[in-house]
Amino acid sequence: MATYNLKINGQTKQVDVDPATPMLWVLREHLNMPGTKYGCGVAMCGACTIHVNGSAVRSCQLPVSAIGTSEITTIEGLSEKGDHPVQKAWIELDVPQCGYCQAGQIMTAAALLRTNPNPTDAQIEAAMNGNLCRCGTYLRIKAAIKSAAKQV
Amino acid sequence: MEKIKTNYSRRSFLKSTALAGGGLMISFSLVPEFLLAAKKNGTDLPGQWIELTGYVKITPDNNIKIICPNPEFGQNVMTSLPMIVAEELDVDWKNVIVEMGPHDNVKYGPQFVGGSNSMRMYWKPLREAGAAARHMLVEAAAQTWGVPVEEVTTKAGMLYHEKTGKSGKYGDFASKASAIPIPKGIKPKDLKNLYLVRTSRKNVEGLNIVTGKPLFGLDYTQDGMLIAMIHHPPAFGMKLKSFDASETLKMPGIKDVFNIKLYDEGSELGGFDIRTFNDLLVVVGNTTWEVMNARKKLNVQWEAAGETKETHNMFGRKMEVIIPGALESSDSSYKMMMERAKEPATLLRKDGDPETAFKNAAQVIERTYNGPFLPHNCMEPMNFFAHVTDEKALLAGPLQAPGWIEPTLSKVLKMPPDKIEIRMTRMGGGFGLRAYGHYLAEAALISRQIKAPVKLVYSREDDMTYGIYRPLYTATYRAALDANKNLIAFHVKGGGMPEHAIAANRFPAGAVDNYLAEGWELPSNVTVGAFRAPRSNFNAVAEQSFLDELAETMGRDPIELRLSLLKRAKENPVGKNNDYDPDRYAAVLTMVKEKSGWNNPEHKKYSRGVAAYFCHNSYAAHVVDIVKRDGQPYVERVYSAIDCGIVINPDAAANMVQGAVVDGIGNSFYGGMILREGVPEQNNFNRYRMIRFREAPKKIEVYFVQNDIDPTGLGEPPFPPVFGAVANALYKNMGKRFYDQPFNKDFSDGVNLKPQRKA
Numbered sequence: 001m002a003t004y005n006l007k008i009n010g011q012t013k014q015v016d017v018d019p020a021t022p023m024l025w026v027l028r029e030h031l032n033m034p035g036t037k038y039g040c041g042v043a044m045c046g047a048c049t050i051h052v053n054g055s056a057v058r059s060c061q062l063p064v065s066a067i068g069t070s071e072i073t074t075i076e077g078l079s080e081k082g083d084h085p086v087q088k089a090w091i092e093l094d095v096p097q098c099g100y101c102q103a104g105q106i107m108t109a110a111a112l113l114r115t116n117p118n119p120t121d122a123q124i125e126a127a128m129n130g131n132l133c134r135c136g137t138y139l140r141i142k143a144a145i146k147s148a149a150k151q152v
Numbered sequence: 153m154e155k156i157k158t159n160y161s162r163r164s165f166l167k168s169t170a171l172a173g174g175g176l177m178i179s180f181s182l183v184p185e186f187l188l189a190a191k192k193n194g195t196d197l198p199g200q201w202i203e204l205t206g207y208v209k210i211t212p213d214n215n216i217k218i219i220c221p222n223p224e225f226g227q228n229v230m231t232s233l234p235m236i237v238a239e240e241l242d243v244d245w246k247n248v249i250v251e252m253g254p255h256d257n258v259k260y261g262p263q264f265v266g267g268s269n270s271m272r273m274y275w276k277p278l279r280e281a282g283a284a285a286r287h288m289l290v291e292a293a294a295q296t297w298g299v300p301v302e303e304v305t306t307k308a309g310m311l312y313h314e315k316t317g318k319s320g321k322y323g324d325f326a327s328k329a330s331a332i333p334i335p336k337g338i339k340p341k342d343l344k345n346l347y348l349v350r351t352s353r354k355n356v357e358g359l360n361i362v363t364g365k366p367l368f369g370l371d372y373t374q375d376g377m378l379i380a381m382i383h384h385p386p387a388f389g390m391k392l393k394s395f396d397a398s399e400t401l402k403m404p405g406i407k408d409v410f411n412i413k414l415y416d417e418g419s420e421l422g423g424f425d426i427r428t429f430n431d432l433l434v435v436v437g438n439t440t441w442e443v444m445n446a447r448k449k450l451n452v453q454w455e456a457a458g459e460t461k462e463t464h465n466m467f468g469r470k471m472e473v474i475i476p477g478a479l480e481s482s483d484s485s486y487k488m489m490m491e492r493a494k495e496p497a498t499l500l501r502k503d504g505d506p507e508t509a510f511k512n513a514a515q516v517i518e519r520t521y522n523g524p525f526l527p528h529n530c531m532e533p534m535n536f537f538a539h540v541t542d543e544k545a546l547l548a549g550p551l552q553a554p555g556w557i558e559p560t561l562s563k564v565l566k567m568p569p570d571k572i573e574i575r576m577t578r579m580g581g582g583f584g585l586r587a588y589g590h591y592l593a594e595a596a597l598i599s600r601q602i603k604a605p606v607k608l609v610y611s612r613e614d615d616m617t618y619g620i621y622r623p624l625y626t627a628t629y630r631a632a633l634d635a636n637k638n639l640i641a642f643h644v645k646g647g648g649m650p651e652h653a654i655a656a657n658r659f660p661a662g663a664v665d666n667y668l669a670e671g672w673e674l675p676s677n678v679t680v681g682a683f684r685a686p687r688s689n690f691n692a693v694a695e696q697s698f699l700d701e702l703a704e705t706m707g708r709d710p711i712e713l714r715l716s717l718l719k720r721a722k723e724n725p726v727g728k729n730n731d732y733d734p735d736r737y738a739a740v741l742t743m744v745k746e747k748s749g750w751n752n753p754e755h756k757k758y759s760r761g762v763a764a765y766f767c768h769n770s771y772a773a774h775v776v777d778i779v780k781r782d783g784q785p786y787v788e789r790v791y792s793a794i795d796c797g798i799v800i801n802p803d804a805a806a807n808m809v810q811g812a813v814v815d816g817i818g819n820s821f822y823g824g825m826i827l828r829e830g831v832p833e834q835n836n837f838n839r840y841r842m843i844r845f846r847e848a849p850k851k852i853e854v855y856f857v858q859n860d861i862d863p864t865g866l867g868e869p870p871f872p873p874v875f876g877a878v879a880n881a882l883y884k885n886m887g888k889r890f891y892d893q894p895f896n897k898d899f900s901d902g903v904n905l906k907p908q909r910k911a
Contacts, residue, residue, distance in 0.1 A: 035364020136814025
């Protein structure tokens with residue numbers, strides 16, 4: 001066990017956990033932030049995507065000990081009122097079906113637009129290919145990203 | 153005035169108590185806090201909820217709450233079902249708060265998601281429920297104003313009496329209305345007056361989903377809750393022999409390791425009870441990560457389960473089932489099936505004299521199609537929360553059919569159903585798998601054993617290797633042609649492990665003079681179950697591929713051939729019990745032909761395939777357009793035509809169809825679980841390929857037939873024919889027919905499944 005002071009969504013949170021514990025479980029079970037989802041545990045589905053210093057990272061493969069002073073953003077902290085352009089576009093295009101993968105999709109999309117506010121189709125595909133959606137909402141995700149790109 | 157309202161509210165409380173048959177009373181008080189988060193505008197509403205009917209609650213300050221009776225797994229019923237109530241209640245949709253109801257089959261009916269039945273089951277009851285609540289408000293206003301009931305009108309949550317100029321909000325009359333007995337048989341409005349149904353409304357949980365609110369079973373938590381995982385045998389046909397947990401128990405956060413049985417020996421299994429592995433080796437600890445790690449330290453000996461016997465009670469039909477003990481491999485299972493296929497089978501339907509017709513045929517075409525086991529792979533792995541004490545059992549989680557599992561739970565816990573409460577969370581997918589509630593029963597037994605609230609969590613690997621797959625299927629289709637290339641006989645003989653897929657009364661039954669359908673089954677110890685459009689999801693590829701090849705052999709256009717067969721089935725149907733309406737079937741084909749510009753030369757860069765199918769009461773047809781991309785076939789565009797009767801929420805319905813198309817492309821290209829000596833070879837997404845973003849089409853155009861037929865389902869019907877249309881388009885693109893799923897076995901595109909830690 002070790003104590004970590006983590007910068008998450010602009011606040012400092014202290015946890016006392018095994019250093020190997022993935023951020024996914026630190027968030028979900030130690031910090032009561034279950035918006036970040038468990039899907040595969042092997043970085044193949046993207047449901048657990050968070051931002052580390054603004055970049056999209058699969059939190060299931062990210063041990064808490066590797067965080068250091070990095071700034072973490074989760075779906076709960078992407079915006080104050082759910083009004084990040086990506087979130088708004090998701091609602092506008094009525095993207096979700098079951099909704100389970102969507103937090104991860106949104107975090108990946110938001111990270112893409114942060115560095116590339118006007119991505120091509122190929123760039124969107126490359127960025128989003130690691131996020132599975134079992135309901136098959138990929139077309140709407142793409143449309144929502146393009147719509148959000150106009151607002152970013 | 154305030155006192156009177158309170159009084160009426162109390163009476164409404166008592167009324168709902170009686171309705172609930174002594175079970176759950178006022179539903180909102182029992183719904184967990186995170187479900188209350190289903191507020192449309194996220195506002196905290198003041199005032200007291202007054203229940204008019206089980207579906208409608210109103211506050212004096214005119215907030216409207218509508219209860220969704222049916223579980224939500226992404227088909228969007230939490231929006232579309234309440235829309236039906238709101239329509240008849242005559243309220244402004246933007247003022248409506250939707251809340252998932254409690255499990256209460258007396259009050260809310262079947263509460264079952266499956267068979268594309270949600271809309272079909274609830275259309276009439278919800279229209280009546282909304283109309284009844286509106287009528288109660290009208291009557292309350294009429295009494296208060298001293299005017300005839302028939303002179304009171306409503307609009308958008310307001311009541312009016314034109315002659316006296318009186319008006320008031322629904323909330324003003326809610327207390328009084330709640331004391332009026334719920335009327336029966338109030339006629340819903342004429343369809344031409346619909347203002348809400350048939351308009352596109354956004355998902356009521358949209359904001360909750362995109363902000364990561366705890367909506368799902370895996371998000372459910374409670375003070376003192378422990379985490380449990382089950383370590384199941386590595387192979388079908390194996391069982392627990394012995395275990396040593398000493399290393400596991402030394403691991404941090406671990407509370408207990410024990411072995412319990414799911415069902416007692418010889419107990420009767422209900423229709424949706426599954427027993428893949430009955431001996432549960434359970435690890436319980438504080439957190440999922442700790443339990444996952446500690447579980448790896450178990451020292452377990454497994455042994456062959458041998459042949460076992462199960463007693464099933466399928467909704468009243470009892471049967472003994474012998475479960476074979478062999479460790480099955482996909483290759484050897486297919487060989488066994490091919491051998492079995494040569495033997496006689498059970499006659500399912502026969503019209504005319506197919507034997508003679510085949511004997512006299514100028515040409516016979518025979519093709520065999522195979523389909524593998526398919527795991528559901530819901531994005532949210534199986535899980536359930538349970539807190540079982542001597543007094544009661546509280547369960548919460550993702551489940552398609554709480555009413556079906558409750559009797560099972562009552563049996564395994566030896567506790568009467570009225571002491572069991574099941575809360576329905578949003579499901580991270582279901583696809584049929586969550587109709588089976590074994591994981592709920594397991595959670596309940598574990599909670600009772602450790603005397604604590606517990607959440608049972610399946611890892612992805614547990615989920616993918618547990619079974620309840622789509623069965624292994626095969627089917628051989630034969631067609632007899634005369635010298636003029638007319639179709640004179642049709643024969644399908646299908647088999648499967650452990651069940652065949654043949655639906656004998658479906659098209660082209662009814663369209664061919666001489667028709668024969670047969671089926672056979674082989675036992676297996678691999679558990680199978682409903683997978684999005686069960687059986688149809690195999691038939692539609694086999695039958696629709698065969699019809700395509702038949703059309704080519706006959707020198708006919710594939711759509712034109714189907715339409716001519718449907719014409720025959722309409723004008724002069726062969727046999728009885730044909731389960732489809734030829735007109736509606738033909739209409740979706742005609743529509744997709746027109747919308748896709750089927751024979752228009754401007755589309756000639758595409759390899760086009762068509763398929764249509766009827767199942768679960770709705771009709772679907774697709775045209776799939778394939779191109780070569782990086783040397784590999786890629787479905788770039790799809791056109792879909794659907795007839796599901798009245799479309800409640802058109803944009804959400806289009807989303808459902810688009811999703812079914814993507815799912816169909818994915819499962820036909822990549823889907824297939826391989827077994828080796830009973831061991832599932834793929835256990836996570838780094839071994840099991842799922843369709844990804846880049847493989848989805850660029851465009852899926854969805855068209856609905858407009859009619860006034862009562863709505864039928866949409867979750868399943870668009871899915872099966874995608875497989876067929878893909879197979880037929882692949883033939884055009886690759887120059888060879890595809891008979892075995894998954895299709896990409898024959899054109900491996902070299903995609904390596906490797907973890908991607910960063911996006």
